[in-house]
Amino acid sequence: MASPRRGEGVRWTFSTAICVLLVVSALGDVRQFSEFYFANEPQDMTVERDIPAMFNCMAVGDPKPTIEWKKDGTFLNLFGEMRRSILNNGSLRFSNVIHNKNEKPDEGLYQCVASVDSLGTIVSRMARLQVASLSRFEREPQATSVHMEENLRLECRIQGSPTPDIRWLKDGQDIEHDLFEGITILPSGALEIAYVQYTDAGRYKCVAVNAARERESAEAEVSVLPALEQVKEPELIVLPEDMTVLEGQTVVLECVVNAMPEADVIWSFGGQDIDTGTDSVDRSGSRHTIIGVSNLRIESARESDSGMYRCTGENDHGSVTASAQLIVNVPPKFMTTPSNTYAHERSDIEFECDVYAKPAPQIAWIKNGDTVIPSDYFQIQNGQNLRILGLVRSDEGMYQCVATNEYGSIQSSAQLIIVDPDVPLPTMHYSLTTPTPTAAAETPTPNPVPSGPRDVVAVTVSTRFVALSWRMPAETHGEIVACSVYFKQEGSNRERVVNTTRYNLEEVDVRDLQPSTSYVFRVVAYNANGPGESSDPIYVQTQPEVHVPGPATSLQAVSVSPVAITISWQPPTQRNGVILNYKLYYVEMAAGPLNEGSVDVSGLSHTLSGLKKYTEYSFRVVAYNQHGPGMSTEEVIVRTLSDIPSQPPTNATLEPQSSTSILVKWNPPPRDSHNGIINSYKIRYKKSGARRGRVVETGGNMRQYLLNGLEKGSQYSIRISAQTVNGSGPPTEWHVAETPENDLDESKVPQQPSSLHVRPLTHSIVVSWTPPLDTQIMIRGYIIGYGKGFPDEYRVVVDGKTRYFTIENLEAASLYVIKVRAYNQLGEGIPIYENTYTRPKTTPEPTTPMMPPVGVKAEVKSPQAAKVTWADTTLTRNRITDNRYYTVRWMSLFPASKYFYANATSLEYIVTDLKPYTRYEFAVKVTKGRQESDYSMTVNNRTYEDKPKSPPRDLTVVGIEGNPGGVNLNWQPPAKSNGPITGYIIFYTTDPLLNDADWVFDPIMEGDKLTYTVKQLTPNTKYYFKIQARNSMGISPISPIMEYQTPPGGKSYNSKDPGKPDPNPGGPGRSTNSPSNQQSGGFTLTDTMLWIIIACVVTVTVTIIFIIVTFILCRRRNGDNNKNKNKKRGQYKGRDNNKRKGPGHKDVKPPDLWIHHEQKRISTEPPESLELETFNALNY
Template identity: 50%
Template structure:
C-alpha cells in the first residue's frame, strides 16, 4: 500500500495575553489551518467552554473568542484566567494553542497619593502616585486640572510617579494623577508644588528617589530613577556590575534629565547590578538596583514528523531555552501525556514512546512554559503497516537498531519460527536471550531477528533488532525488577518477516541493595585555591565499598565536576579564590552507585586582590588639595572582601612617597596640605585582610599657583576659532582672561542650526578638539563654555559651514499637482494636493514636507503668507470673508525643493457686516426745509455684497428701536430723501446695512434739527396736500376722532384763496404734461429692453431670503381705494424693485386711518388679497412724509402680515428687518407675526400713484 503523507495542521494565529477593562469587550484571536476545516473550541483554566448556551461569549467565524462586557468584581471573576484554543479535525487529530492570560484591570486604587512638595528653581521634584502594575499604562497626570503636555522635563517613572526636572515658575500648581479605566476617571488627591527661588547656599546631598529593581523582557525599555538634590547641583553617573556605563546617548544607555538611566531595547546581557553615584562637592551617595531580564521560551529544536511501525520505539526531540528555565510538558491530540513505563521523558525534554501501537498515532506537541510566557511546537506520528517501508527519516526520530526489520516484503518463501528461545542471563534490569535459527534455514547467515517483548498483561509490545545478520542473541535492557516479561522472536529474510516463536515468559530478579549515604561529610578550605572534603563509611554498605565519587560545583553554575576517590577524604585544587563551592559524595559497591550525601558548601580562603582599582581620576580643587576618585577592581579579582584602599602619592621630582588608607566603601579621597604649583603623582591599591593588591599606574596633577575662586562660574573663554572640513570641524580656544576663577574643563556644544544637539566635555588643559562625523555642506552652530563645580560659564558662540562633497547639485523635485481649494467657511479654506513622486497609495514614508503659500490680490502689493505641512492637505484659517485667494504648494525633501505648483483659487463665504455704514450725514434740501437728504458710505467691513440699507429715525434718541420709523433702501443707493418732517424739530438718524447673510450693526445716532421756517415759494396748503399720512412723533388719536370728508385740510377751516387755486391749477397741468412725456419715453425704452429684462424682473420678484415667490395675475392686483379701505389697510412686506438698477428709495406709507385694529385670523380673506403695491421708477423727488402737522390726531396702528404676501412691493420685506442683532418685543416693528407701528396721521388719505403697467408687473 502507499505511504500516507503528513497533513499540514497548525495555527495561523494564537491567542496572546490581554489586559482588559471591566465592562469592555475582548477578542482572543485564534485561527488554524488544515486541508479539512478544523473545529475550534476554547478552554478556560483547562475546562472546555460551553459557548452554545453562553450569551456573553461567542465563537467568531475565524475561530476567535469574543467576550462581551467583561465581568469582574471582588467576589466574581468569571472572565479572568488562562485561555487555550483547541483545533480538531475528525479522523486526523487535535492540536492546542499556547495559553493566553486574560487579566482584568482591578478597581482603580492608588497605593500612594501625591504630597505637597517645594523645589528650588532649576531643581528636581518627584510627585508620588503609585498604582498596581497592570494599571500603570492607564495612568496620566494633570496640573491645575489640565492634562500635562509631554515635554522632556516631565517623566513618568515605572511605578507611576511624576519626575519634574529643571523646575521653573510655570511648574507651580496643583498636581493630581488620574486613572482612565473606562467610564469616569478616578482622581488622586491634589498636591501643591511650590517653586522656590534659586538656592544660594550649599545644601546637603540627598536622594529624592533612589532606583528600584526591575524585571524586563528582551526588547522592552527600562528606566532607573536616581533623583538627587543639593547645592552645588549633583552630578549623576551610573555603573553596571562595577563598570562605568557610557551615557552620552550614542548607545542604548541614555542619561535623562533628573539622573534617570534609560535602557532602550533591553537585552539578556543587560542583567546585573546598576549603581547610581551622585556627587555634589565633596559629598557622594550611592544606590543600587537589580535589573532582571526574563526571556520567554523559545525552541532551539522542534519536534519533527515521524513514520513508524507498531512495536517500535520512537523519540520526539524538543530543545528549549528561556529565563527562568522553562518547564516542558507533552500533549497528544490535546490530552496531557503522563509519563509511564511506555511514555518517558528522556534527556530533560524529549518524549520517548516505547512499543508503539496503532492508537499512538496522532499529533504530539511540546509545550514549554516559564514565568513570562509559553510556546508550543508539534509533530505528527503516522504508524504504517508492516508491509510498508518507512521513508527516509531524520536520524534522531527512531531509536537505534529498530530499522532492520522494516524492509518491504517481496515474493518468495518466508523463514519459519526460530527454535529453542531461552533466557541465558536474567538480572534485575536486563535479560539476555539466545535461540537457534529456523528449521527452514539451519545456517541462518542471511537472517535478521526482531525480538518483541512486553510486560505480562500489557497489550503493548516493544521491539529490539539484532545488530548484524546471523546473530542469534540479544541483550534486552532497561527492564523493571521483579517483573514478568513475555518474549517472542521473529526471523526475517529478504522476502519479509517469518513466523513468530512461541512466547517465553521470564521474570527479572529483585532489586539488589545499594550503598547508603556517607555520613559526617565535612569540607574546609586549606588555601585560597583548594578545599579538603572528608566523610565516613556508609552505615548500610550492602557489601564492600569499591570506591567513592566526589562531586563539586561552583555556586551559581549548573555543571558538576567529579573525581573518583578510593579513601575517605580528598583535596580538590585549582579552585577560584574566595568563591563558594558545593560538595557531595556517592559510594559505589558491586551493584552500582548508592545514595548521595547532602551538599556541603564552603568558601575558599581570601587572598590579596589580583587586579588594581579602575578609572583613577584626579581633580585639582585649589592650590593645596587634589581630589582622587576611583572604582573597585573588576569583579572576580577581589579575592576577598575589600577592606580598604591604600593611596600613595609623591612629588614628581622625588622618589619618597606618602601613604594614606581609606575604608573599603570609600571611592574618593581629598588629599590636602599640598604645596602650591607643585606636580604630584598618585596611585591606589585595594586591600583585603590578606594584604594589599597591585596598584594603579601613577597619575599626575599639578596644584594651582594660587587659591582660585570657585564660588562662581568661570568667565567666557577669551577666543574661539573654528576650521571646517568636509565631515569635521576643528575647534580651538584660549582660556578666560580672568585666571582667578577655577576652570575644571570646557563644554563644547554643537548642532545644525542649534548648539544644543550634542555636548562634549574636555579637560581644562585642553585647547583644541576635532568634532567628527558631521554632515557635509551643513551650517553648524558651536558654543564653548568653561565650567567648574558651581556650573557652566557664559558661552562663546561661533558658526561654520562644513565643506561640500564634490558631487553635483541634487536635481529639483517635481512640484505637487492637482492643487484644490475647498471653501469651508467665511474664514477657512482646505487646500489638498497630490505628489507624483510618492507611490500610488500616496503614503509619505520619508521626511519630506510641503510649504503652502497664499495671498489675495486686493490690495495688489499683498505679501504671501506661508505654512508647512507634513500631509497632503492643509487647513488655512484666519482669512477674510468674501475674498478671493490664490494658493500654491511646494515640496521639500532634505536639500531638494520643487518649484511652486500651479495656483488654485477660492473665495471665502460671506459673513454678516461687522461694521455699520460710515460717514452718515444729514442735510436739508435746498428750498424745501421739511425735506432732508441722508447720505452715507458702505461699511468698511461689508463682508459681502450689500443688498440693502434700513434708515431708522425718531425725535427721541432714547426710544426703543421698534418705536423708530424705518426707511428701507436698496443696496446700490447711498443717499435717500425723507420729506414732510416737522419744522424746528431735532431728529435722530441711524443706518443699518445687510447682505445675504443678515443684518450688520447700526451706526451711531446722527442728530439733525429741521429749519424754523418754510421757504416763501411754497404754497400755504402744501402741508395738507402733500404730507397727509406721515408723522414724526407718535401722538394719540382720540377715540371719537373722525376724519372730515372735505378737501380742506386747514387747521382753522379757512377757504383757499383764488390765487392759490390758480397756482394749483397751473402746477397740476404742468405736472400732467410732463408725466405724459415721461411715460411715452419710458414705454419706448422698456419695449426695447423687454426681452433682456424679463428674466431679471422675475428674479426680482423673489423675497430677500428666497423662501417664496410672488404669484398671481395682473387682474388680481388692483390699487386699493384708499378713501374707502383706509381703515383696514395693512402695511405689507416690501421687496426690492425688479429693475436691476432701481432708483426709487422712498417708502410710500398710507397715513390716514380711523381706529385700525390688529389683523387676526378672522379677517376676511379678500382683505388679504388686496395689497398696496408700489413698483416702478420714480423721480428722486418722490417723498416719504413723516407726519401731518395740524391739530391732535388719533393714534393709528398699522398691522403687518404674519405670512408673506403675493404682490411685489418696491421696498424691503419686513422679515429682512429681523437680524440677529435685535431683541424684539411684543408689538415691535420687526415681529415675524403681528406687529403694529404707531404714527401720527393727518385726517386725509394719501394714495400711492401707480401706473397700470406697474400693477401688472407687480403680479
C-alpha cells in the first residue's frame, strides 16, 4: 500500500512543478512597461527679435528617445538649416529670432516629439514663442482741473508683451512716487495723487518701456482749483472694471471717490465687508489691502475670489456704489491621469483622464503622436476618458491625454501592451497552494469542452443592437457555466466579445452597433474545463437609421449681464451631412418645461437677451441637417448675474418706541424684483429741517430696526432701500414719525382694550379691538387668547399697532371664548372677553354626473365654419329653463392639434375660424351648477375646400445640359393648399413688367406633378418665371418671380411664342428685347404676320388673273371639247392648290397663326379673365 501512495506523491509533485514552470514561463513572455516620459517640457517665452532663443526638451526612455519638433502642428525640417538646430539634449535652439513686417517665421506654437522604436511616440505640451511688442496707447492722460484736497487720477493704458513698465513725468522730470506719500502708480499704469495741493499743478505724461521699445504719451495740463467749501455728495471718478485674471496673479480693482467732506470707501464681496485694515500681508496674513486712495489689491488670486465686488463711498450727505466682476481662471490640472494597461485582444479598455480647468479645457487623445479620431472602436467618454473596443495587436503603443485651454496645456501618457489570449494578465494573482493528490494518469489528457452552440439566430435586428438566440451545444460535457458572443464588422479583424452567464435566456442583446452595417456573430460556450468550440458564424445587417446629427458638443453658457447669457457650443461629432442650423432651447427653471422657448441660430454661439435678473435658466441645443433635427445636448443651467433691486421694500412703518427711539419695520421688495440676494438694508434718516442725515445698515434677514439716540419731540423723515452685492436699489418714499415730548408711562400695566368685536365664519373668526382709553401708558403689544369653552387654550401675540386678527383652523358650529389684553414690560393688562359660535357647514349639492348630450351632428357651412347641433335628453320639450350651459370641444384630426372650447346656451353652436379642407372632431358636454356630464360621443366632418391661400413654394429654374433652349422648373405645393391641388400654370416671359395676361403660360393638368420642362427658349436671354396652383375652388396667389439667363448657342425663338424661330435673332427687332413687341392689349403687326399677309395678297391676285385667262380660252374652244376643258380647268385648280401648298407657304403655319391669334385675344383681357379661361380649358 505504501508504494502506490509514494508513486502518486511523486506524480503530483512532478505535475505541480510543471504547472509552476509553465506559469513562470508565461509571465516571463509578457513585456514589462518601460519608463518613457518628458523630464523637461518647453515653456511659453517672449523674446526680442534678432537675438538667440531656446526651447528646452528632455525625454527619458530606454533606448534613448529620438527628438523632433513641430511648429503649429507640422514637423520642422531642419536639414541643412544653420539658424535653427536641435541640440543633443533635445532642445530647439534659435541662433537669432526673425521677425519683421514681411516675415514672421518663428512665432507660433511648438511641440517636442519623442520616439522610441520599441515603445512608440509621445508629444510634449504646446509652448508659444512670441516676439516682444509694444502697441500704441489705448488711454492717455487728459487735461483736467481738480480742487484742492480732492483726488487726481490720470490714465495711461498700453498693451505689450512682455508687460511694459510705466513711469510718469511731471514738467519733464521723473515722478519719484516711492518717495512721496499719496502718489501711486497702479498696475494699470494710471497715476493717482491723493489730497491734491497747488504744487501738483503742471504738465504730465507717461512713458511705457519693455524689451521691444519705448513710447511716450501726449502731455496733459493739470490745473488745481481752490478747495470746495460747500457740501458735495460722493461722486465716483473711477469705477471698478470687470477683470479676468489667472489663478495666482495679483489683481487691483480700482475705485476712487471725491466728496466734501471726504467719503469713506468700503469694499464688500459676497454681501460681507472686506477687512482690509492697514497691516501688511506678512503681519496679518490677509490677501486684501488698499493701495493708493481706495483701490483694492488681492494677492495671489484664487478661484474662490471670483464674484462680484462692490465699492461704496459715503459721507453724511449721500453714498454711491459701483460693482465689478472678477473672474479667476485656472490653467488645466490633472485630477486623474491615464495608467499603463495590459489587455487581451478582443477585450475593451478605458483610459481615464480627469482634468479641471476654468474655462473648461479641450481634451484630445494622442496615440504614438497622432490624434485619435473618434470612431466605432475609439470612443471618448464624457469628453474625457478614452474607451477602446475590441482590441487588436496594432492598438499597442503610447497613449496621451492632452488638455488645453487659453491659459495652458498639459499632457500625461500611458502605455498599452496587448497580451496573448492564452497568457494571464500580469495583474492577476495565481494560487500555488498544494492541492490534494489525485489518482490521475501519469500523462494528463485534456478535459473535454463543449461543442459549438447550435442554431444561432438574430431574433431582433435594430439600428444599434441585435438580439441573438441559440440552442445548447449537442455535447456539453458537463454544466454550461457561461457563453461568449464574439462579433465584428464584416471584413474587419477587430473582434469584440460580450460575456454572459445568462445562457438559459432566449435572447442576449449585443449593443453599441452601427446602423446599416454588416456584422459577423459567433457564440462559444464554457464548461468547467474552459471554452468550447465556436458556433457557425452568422451574418446580420443592422437596420438603417435616419442620418440626423448627433448632439452638439462642448455646450457652455456664461452670464454676461443681469439680463443676458451667452451660449456657445461646438458641432456634433457625428454630423451625417452638412449642419444647416441649430435650434437653441431655453426655459426659466421656475416656469417648468412646458414654457420652453427656442431660437434658430446659424452659428456656434448666441447671446440671449431680455432675461430675468438673477434667475436660473436651462439651455439645450439641437443640430439640424438635411434630414431634420438631431439629438439634443444635455441641459446646462446658468443663473443670470445679479443686479441692484428694482423695487423698494414694502409695508414700511414707523413706531415711536420712546422719546428718543423709533422702531422701523418693513417687508422685503417683491420677490421678482430682488435681482439677487438681499444682503443688507440701508436706512437713511434725518431730522426735519436738518441739512445732514445719517445712514445705518442692517442685515438682509432683518425686518425691523430700532433707531436710538433721537431728539425728544422731534419729527424724523426715514426711508429704506434694499441692497445686493451690486448696490442699493430704489428707496421707499420718505416716511415721517415724531418722537413724543416725554416717554410713555411703563410703570403700570395697560388698561383694558376699550372694545372687542368678533365676526364668525365657518372655520375662522375675525377679531378686532380698539386700544385702551388711557393713551399715556406704554403698550408693547396685545395677547389674544381663545379656545372652545375657555379662552386660554391657544395664545397669539401681536404688536402694539395691530387692531385686528383672524383666528384660523377652527371647528364649525362650535362655541369659542376669546379674550384680548394689552401688555408692556411691566406685565399684562386687564382682558376683555367675547364669545361666539362658528357657522355650521353648508351641505353641497350632490355631484351626480349628468347625462351627456346625444345626437351630435356637425354640418359644414363653409371652408371656415361648421354648425354643431345636439339633443339633451334631460330637457322637457327641448327647452332650457335653468342655468345650464353646453361646452363644445373640437380639434383637427390630421394634423392632430390641441382642443378648442366654446360655451353655448342653446342646442347648437356655429364653430368658426376653422381651417379649409380639414377634418375636425366635435364633442359636447352639459354643465349645470356644480354638476357636469362627460363629453358626448365624438362626431367628425371635413370643412369645404377653399382656393389656395399661398403660392407654390421653392420655385427653382435649372438648365438642361446640352440644351441651351430648355430649362427644368421644380417647385413644392403651396403651404396652404386648402384642398387637393388639381393643376398648375407656368408663366414665363423676357419682360417682367408685363401684365400677367401678356406672359406666355403653360397649363399643367396633374396636381401631383412638381416638375416641368420649358423648351425652345432663346439662348443667351434672361427669362422670368412664376407659377400658380389651382384646386377645384380657385387659383392660388402667384409665386415670386425667378430669373434665369439661358446659355449662349442654339436657335433664337420668338418671345411671344417660344415655339417659333425668331426671324431676326439678336437684331434690333428681336422680340425678346423690343418693347413694342411686348405691349399688351390689341393686335401687333409682327414680321411673321406681315409676310403671311403679303403672301396671301400675291396668291389671291395670281389666282384671279389665272381664272380670267382660263375663262377667255374656254370661250374660244369648241363646245364638244367642254369636257376636256373642264378637265383641264380641274387640273389648273389642282395646280393652284399645289401652289398654295408649295414651299413659299410652308413657313406660314396657319395653326401657329391661330395660336398667335388666341394669344392676342387673351392679352386684351385682364389677368383674372386669363386665369378663368385657362382653367376652364384645364377642366375641359
